[in-house]
Amino acid sequence: MNIFEEVKERSDILEVARAIGLNLNRYNKGLCPFHNEKTPSFSICSKRQLFKCFACGELGDSIALVSKLKGLNNYESALYINKLLNLGLEVKEDKSIVTNNKAKDNKISKIENYNNSKVIIEAFERWENDTFLLLSDYRRYLSEKDDEETAEMLNIIDYYLDIFTSNDIEEKLEFYKYNKKVVQAINERFIKKDS
Numbered sequence: 001m002n003i004f005e006e007v008k009e010r011s012d013i014l015e016v017a018r019a020i021g022l023n024l025n026r027y028n029k030g031l032c033p034f035h036n037e038k039t040p041s042f043s044i045c046s047k048r049q050l051f052k053c054f055a056c057g058e059l060g061d062s063i064a065l066v067s068k069l070k071g072l073n074n075y076e077s078a079l080y081i082n083k084l085l086n087l088g089l090e091v092k093e094d095k096s097i098v099t100n101n102k103a104k105d106n107k108i109s110k111i112e113n114y115n116n117s118k119v120i121i122e123a124f125e126r127w128e129n130d131t132f133l134l135l136s137d138y139r140r141y142l143s144e145k146d147d148e149e150t151a152e153m154l155n156i157i158d159y160y161l162d163i164f165t166s167n168d169i170e171e172k173l174e175f176y177k178y179n180k181k182v183v184q185a186i187n188e189r190f191i192k193k194d195s
Ligand SMILES: [Zn+2]
Pocket: 032, 033, 034, 035, 041, 042, 053, 054, 055, 056, 057, 058
């Protein structure tokens, strides 16, 4: 493996981008460092390990990113990333590399952890969204009726909706933990009434 392959194998382009100071949101998008803009067109595809700007068309891998931003050639960029992220490659004078596998294992477990937590957060956000929509729909449905039982249910739903409109993640997690079945019941009941 040459130094370029080795550097890319050991590092994640997202980590490289963040380490050189690019600000990316949780969808891995940010303002393009290659042209002036107010809304983010620059995005990083973690799966393909590439960056791309949809406005100015800049495209490349982590080495190209560093090379373009720091004005270095590809070889210098590889060395730069190696140092920046402590990849543990030793480069000898004849440019051959001495590898140790500790940094490599480290990177793999880091990426795995990162991907796992991303999946969990995305699933939670999906649940949060779906539940909020369901409760809002159900509330609208209930508010069109007018009886005692409904009034009581409306209070409960309002209480739930408060949790979802607040920014209190702890409360949402509690709700997720203890009220999953309630939401499921509403869902089933609501769909039955609907049809
Ligand atoms: Zn751009």
